[in-house]
Amino acid sequence: METVYQVMEALLPFDWMEFDYMKNALLAVLLITPLFGLVGTMVVNNRLSFFSDALGHSALTGIAIGVLLGIDNYLASMLGFALLFALGISMVLDSGASSADTVIGVFSSTGLALGVVLLSASGGFAKYSAYLVGDILTVQPEEILLLFLVLLAVLAVWVLLFNQLLLVSVNADLAASKGVRVKLLEKLFVVIVAVIVTISIKWVGVLIINSLLVLPAAAARNVARSMRGYHGISVLISMLSGVAGLILSYYLGTATGGTIVLLSAAAFFATFALSKLRAR
Amino acid sequence: MTDHCQCSVTVRDVCVKKGGELLLDHVSFTVRHGEVAALLGRNGAGKTTLLKALLGRIPYTGEISFHGPDGAAIAKPRIGYVPQNMSFDRSSPVTAADLLCARMGRRPVWLGHGKRRLEKAASLLAAVGAGPELLEKRLGSLSGGELQRVLLAFALAPQPDLLLLDEPVSAVDRKGAGVFYSLISAMRREHDMPVLLVSHDLAHVEDAATRAILLDRRVVCSGPAAEVMKSAALREAFGLPKGGA
Numbered sequence: 001m002e003t004v005y006q007v008m009e010a011l012l013p014f015d016w017m018e019f020d021y022m023k024n025a026l027l028a029v030l031l032i033t034p035l036f037g038l039v040g041t042m043v044v045n046n047r048l049s050f051f052s053d054a055l056g057h058s059a060l061t062g063i064a065i066g067v068l069l070g071i072d073n074y075l076a077s078m079l080g081f082a083l084l085f086a087l088g089i090s091m092v093l094d095s096g097a098s099s100a101d102t103v104i105g106v107f108s109s110t111g112l113a114l115g116v117v118l119l120s121a122s123g124g125f126a127k128y129s130a131y132l133v134g135d136i137l138t139v140q141p142e143e144i145l146l147l148f149l150v151l152l153a154v155l156a157v158w159v160l161l162f163n164q165l166l167l168v169s170v171n172a173d174l175a176a177s178k179g180v181r182v183k184l185l186e187k188l189f190v191v192i193v194a195v196i197v198t199i200s201i202k203w204v205g206v207l208i209i210n211s212l213l214v215l216p217a218a219a220a221r222n223v224a225r226s227m228r229g230y231h232g233i234s235v236l237i238s239m240l241s242g243v244a245g246l247i248l249s250y251y252l253g254t255a256t257g258g259t260i261v262l263l264s265a266a267a268f269f270a271t272f273a274l275s276k277l278r279a280r
Numbered sequence: 281m282t283d284h285c286q287c288s289v290t291v292r293d294v295c296v297k298k299g300g301e302l303l304l305d306h307v308s309f310t311v312r313h314g315e316v317a318a319l320l321g322r323n324g325a326g327k328t329t330l331l332k333a334l335l336g337r338i339p340y341t342g343e344i345s346f347h348g349p350d351g352a353a354i355a356k357p358r359i360g361y362v363p364q365n366m367s368f369d370r371s372s373p374v375t376a377a378d379l380l381c382a383r384m385g386r387r388p389v390w391l392g393h394g395k396r397r398l399e400k401a402a403s404l405l406a407a408v409g410a411g412p413e414l415l416e417k418r419l420g421s422l423s424g425g426e427l428q429r430v431l432l433a434f435a436l437a438p439q440p441d442l443l444l445l446d447e448p449v450s451a452v453d454r455k456g457a458g459v460f461y462s463l464i465s466a467m468r469r470e471h472d473m474p475v476l477l478v479s480h481d482l483a484h485v486e487d488a489a490t491r492a493i494l495l496d497r498r499v500v501c502s503g504p505a506a507e508v509m510k511s512a513a514l515r516e517a518f519g520l521p522k523g524g525a
Contacts, residue, residue, distance in 0.1 A: 041390075045372055162388035170368050170379065170419070176335045177361030177435070177444070178383055224373040225418065231390040 001141045016250045021137045025256065028139040029242040031147040032200050032212075035154055037238030039196055040217035041230055042189065045169040050101060051089060051190070053210040054108030055197045058085040060115025060206060062198065063131060067122050078198045085111060086194040090187060134205030136246070136256045150199055154192060165189060166227065204257045212257070215264035216241065222271035223278075237267045286351035287313035289334075289442045289474050294342035296329050303329045304340070305498040311442070311474040311491070313349070316464065318489035318505060319478045322517050325495045327478045328364075331446055334476070335359060346441045357442060360435030362428065364447035364478070370420030376430045377401055377415040383437065404433040408463060425456040432460075436467070443467070443475040449484070457481065461488040482509065482518065 008023050016022050043052055062078030071077055089107045093100055119125045164185055167175035172182045193213075201209055216238035217230075224230035245260030252259070289311050296304040304326045311317040321327050333340045346357035380401035381393045393401070402412040410429040414422065422430060428448055435443060445464070449457035461484050468475055479485050485492065485505065492508035494500040500513045508514055515521070 045369065045374075047369070158390070159388055160386070162390055163382040163386075166374065166378065166382050166389060170372075170374055171363060171366055173332070173335055173337060173363055174361060174366070174431075174434075176337050177359045179356060179358070182337070221371065221373060225416070226373055226375045227378045227390050228392050230373045 016247060021139075022246075022250065024139045024141060024144060025136045025246055026243070027144045028136055028147060028203060029246050029260075030239070031144065031151050032203070033216075033238040033242035034235050035147075035151050035196055036200075036213050037216045037220075037235035038158055038231065039154060039192060040213045040215075040238070041220070041227075041234050042165055042169060043193060043213055044217040044221060046189070047100075048190075048193065049210065049214040050104045050108075051086075052193050052197055052213050054089065054104050054111060055082055055086060055194055056201060056206050056209045057108050058082050058111035058115070059131065059198060059201045060119065060128070061085075061111050062115075063128055064115050064118030064122065068118065075199070075202075078201065079195065082194040082198040083191060086190040087187065090190050094183070131201065132206050133208070133255055134201065134203050134257045136203040139203050146199065150196060154196065157188070157192060161185065161188070208257050208261045211261040211264065212238075215261065215268050219264065219268040219271045222268070222275040233271075237264065237271075241267060286347055287349055287441065287472065287474060288347045289357075289476070290343070290345045290347070291330075291334075292343045292345070294330070294333060294340050294344060296326070296333060296338060296340045303497065304333070306342070307495070307499055308342075309493050309499060309502055311476055313474055314468060314472045315491055316468055316475040316477055316489045317491040317493055318485040319476055319493050319495060320482075320485065320508070320514065320517070321495035321500075325517075326497045327495055328446070330495065331361075331444060331476075331478065334442070334444060335361065348441070354441055358438055358440045360432075360440030360443040360473075362431045362435050362443075362445045362448045366427070366431065368419065372418070372420060374419050375415065376405075376417055376419060376422065379419060379430065379434055380404055380415070380437070383434070401433075404437050405429065407436065408433045409459075425453075425460070428456075428460060432463070436471075439471060440473055443473055445475065445477045445479075447478055447480065449479075449481070457484055464488055485509075 005020065005023050009017055043049055058081060059078050062081035063074045065081055066074035066077030069077060085107065089104060092103050116125060119128050164175065164180045167178060167180055168182050168185050176182050197209055204212055217234045219237050220230050220234035224233050241260050241263035245263045246256055249256040249259040292308050294304055294307045295302065307330060319327050319330065332338045334344060346354040348354050377393055377398060378389045381397045382389050384397045384400060387394065398415065401415055405412060405414055408429045410426065410433065414426055414430060419427065449460050464475065465488055477489060486509055489505040491503065492505040493502040494508055494514050494517060496517065501508055501511055
């Protein structure tokens with residue numbers, strides 16, 4: 001890790017680079033933001049932004065289960081619960097019992113309320129409130145390695161299975177006619193979203209993680225004219241907002257996650273205005 | 281394709297139940313190579329349910345089997361499907377080239393298409409009478425007729441074991457519908473694959489279909505299109521006067 005730090009100091013001779021926590025945060029941002037930019041394209045295409053928001057809310061219950069089980073690292077309990085939660089939503093949606101927004105709304109509020117109740121019962125909710133806004137400056141080198149591995153895994157899925165995911169997002173019957181296993185792909189995608197939301201929540205926070213996933217892709221959709229452009233612009237906006245947000249938050253003394261989200265939101269409104277100008 | 285070709289799709293005793301209700305009741309028929317079979321019936325007769333069963337999208341009992349030119353069973357049939365008034369996100373930046381290239385090799389379309397794949401996509405469009413200028417257009421910006429041609433090009437590559445057309449001209453004007461059915465007739469002559477066509481437009485069905493199957497949760501009658509068109513059962517299903525079609 002020391003070698004990486006030395007390279008970073010040589011390439012970026014700025015005062016904010018003096019601190020190891022800033023170097024770690026920058027590495028984490030450079031791994032999380034392309035991941036979110038990439039996966040966000042299909043979250044927006046599949047109209048799953050409310051779903052990923054619900055997943056973020058379920059993290060509190062995951063933490064509470066970890067506390068009850070006496071686990072120090074809440075990642076395992078959060079991940080386990082998020083996967084069950086995601087597949088649970090998916091199964092209820094498949095049954096066609098209610099509309100998607102109703103089903104996701106029910107799961108979302110249940111996940112949040114259960115987390116708050118369990119955490120407040122086991123020693124006070126305030127202790128865990130840091131998870132609401134997150135803090136990317138606390139990221140550790142071993143966690144950066146985990147992020148790197150997740151990025152590689154998602155990239156592999158995006159290379160091998162993206163075309164099938166695209167067909168499912170256009171029209172499930174059309175995809176099925178070409179032999180695509182629609183249900184399996186849908187489940188795989190919700191698992192991917194559950195994993196990246198859960199892994200990043202400690203640093204980004206329950207309240208804004210969904211914005212980080214949705215905003216870059218939503219901004220890219222305003223101006224993209226093909227899937228290639230959509231992905232390129234989404235990843236670019238995500239990475240630029242991430243790096244600029246990290247640096248800005250250092251100088252302004254603001255919460256990093258929130259600053260990044262505000263820059264992504266600015267990108268959304270800028271591309272929205274651009275699309276309206278183009279349409280004239 | 282020769283006269284000995286045995287390409288076919290056989291539906292045998294297919295039943296679909298949902299919530300205790302029988303949506304399809306022992307439906308059986310066969311569509312052979314070179315045949316365009318029109319699937320007719322009132323709303324709620326089970327046409328869409330049957331299509332979903334053929335696509336493997338819903339569970340069913342009974343058997344649906346596909347056979348190749350030599351009569352051998354095809355385990356994983358290729359189905360070309362042109363959906364009715366396809367519901368999709370019209371603001372999505374998916375282009376016609378993205379859709380057509382998504383089934384050509386493993387390269388993900390978000391990395392671009394490459395010259396060879398774009399040329400192949402253009403030739404697929406040319407085969408259905410559409411120009412290469414459609415490739416760069418987003419699916420949501422295509423007219424009804426353009427979208428149907430793109431979907432037909434998508435359905436025809438690779439050559440399917442069954443071409444499934446679900447109200448394919450529902451979003452197209454009358455002239456466009458006529459052109460589309462002429463294209464289907466030409467495709468049938470050229471490729472000889474079995475074609476199953478769902479349509480409410482009896483005039484076009486009479487022109488394009490060789491056979492007709494009248495469905496009302498079960499097969500009410502089936503046979504040569506001209507005969508079924510004159511049947512009392514069809515006139516009753518479509519609320520036509522008993523004297524003529």
